[in-house]
Amino acid sequence: MGIFVDEERCNRCGTADEPMCVRDCPGDLMFIKENGKAAIVDNRECWDCAACVKVCPTQAITMQLPTSLVVRGVQLRGRAMKHKTEWRIRLRDGEVKGYETPSTGKPPFVPSL
Ligand code: SF4
Numbered sequence: 001m002g003i004f005v006d007e008e009r010c011n012r013c014g015t016a017d018e019p020m021c022v023r024d025c026p027g028d029l030m031f032i033k034e035n036g037k038a039a040i041v042d043n044r045e046c047w048d049c050a051a052c053v054k055v056c057p058t059q060a061i062t063m064q065l066p067t068s069l070v071v072r073g074v075q076l077r078g079r080a081m082k083h084k085t086e087w088r089i090r091l092r093d094g095e096v097k098g099y100e101t102p103s104t105g106k107p108p109f110v111p112s113l
C-alpha cells in the first residue's frame with residue numbers, strides 16, 4: 001500500500017507551523033520538500049494507518065489500495081470530522097463511493113505484539 005500526495009492540492013495546511021500530516025504520522029515519515037509540498041520519506045516504511053489521509057484539510061493525500069483487495073488504480077481519501085470520518089473511494093471508471101466511520105475521540109488501539 002502506501003500514500004500519494006497530490007501537489008496541486010497540498011497547500012502546506014495554509015499557514016500552519018507544523019503541517020498536519022507531518023504532525024500526525026506515527027512513523028515520522030512525512031516531511032515538507034523545498035517546494036513547500038508534503039512528501040513521504042519512503043512508502044515502504046508506511047504503516048498504512050491512514051492518519052495523514054484523514055487529517056489533511058485539502059484531501060491531498062490518497063491511500064493506494066492493494067491489488068489483493070481491489071483492482072489497480074483505486075484510491076481512498078478521507079476527511080476527519082469531530083464525530084466521524086468521511087471516506088471516499090474512487091474506482092477506476094471514475095465512480096466515487098462513500099462511507100463513514102464514527103470517531104471514538106480516543107487514541108487508536110495498538111495491539112501488543
Ligand atoms: S496535511 Fe495535506 S495540505 Fe497539509 S501539508 Fe500534508 S498534504 Fe499538504
Ligand code: SF4
Nearest residue numbers: 025046047049050052
Ligand atoms: S498512512 Fe500512516 S504511516 Fe503512512 S505516511 Fe500516513 S500517517 Fe504515516
